[in-house]
Amino acid sequence: MYQSIAWYATLFLVFLLALAFAIVYGESRKLKEYGPIQEQGYKIRKFWFIGLVAAMGFATAMSLTRLPYHNQHANAQGNGKVVDVTGLQYAWQLSDENFTVGEQVNFRVTSQDVTHGFGIYDENLQLIAQTQAMPEYTNTLTITFDKPGTYKILCLEYCSVGHHVMIKEIVVQPEGEMNHDK
Ligand SMILES: [Cu+2]
Known part of the structure; x- marks a missing residue:
């Protein structure tokens, strides 16, 4: 609207x-x-x-x-899994928190209240992908994690007093972890 x-x-x-x-x-x-x-x-x-x-x-x-x-819908309907993300004052809710290296993930990002910024940081705290989390609107962010580790989701848009606590850690598992070959 x-x-x-x-x-x-x-x-x-x-x-x-x-x-x-x-x-x-x-x-x-x-x-x-x-x-x-x-x-x-x-x-x-x-x-x-x-x-x-x-x-x-x-x-x-x-x-x-x-x-x-233009390609948002194409991405969301293509390969990989869909993870619904909701930003709210002051947390991130993810419909699925299991991630694996090499698997395409389509984050469908929205907000429950005000506009937030959905930013994914790797272990070196380098921003690897971001999109806006907007109320009444869904942005699709498609990424493929290329290395395992603990990533952080931070809010990139000041959303009031608790902005700095909007941190969520997600763990990306190595590819084929079940094999235990080494
Ligand atoms: Cu914020």
Whole structure:
């Protein structure tokens, strides 16, 4: 719901901006106090302007389809297991806490109250993946753990006084641990 409000607000503001440009452009055509050299300059400028708009439009169209949000559903329905994650003041709830190296995990991340940041840190406290945990919205974060160990989930967005205690440890087991070959 909030997503669509933001979307329509953006469309409206873009429309206002376009209207302002159109008005300024229309007014500028009325001025005739410049000589023929300047007229020529304006023609060149118009050519560059249209070229620039076309180039930017093309770049936008090409890059929009590559946004990660576009593939969220594809990821969630693909390989690997799905783990539902809920952020709340002040904890992380995971529907499944068993992880293994090499297994694809699709975290479906949401929030029960305010916006949190879902960040996964490895044993060296390096951030390996993150997404926002938003109320009434689910972000899918797909990762494959490549080494075993104790990882930490920290909140990356200040969510009030208990923000710093939103830490959850998860253990990633080595691949084929059952074999005990060594
Ligand atoms: Cu927080």
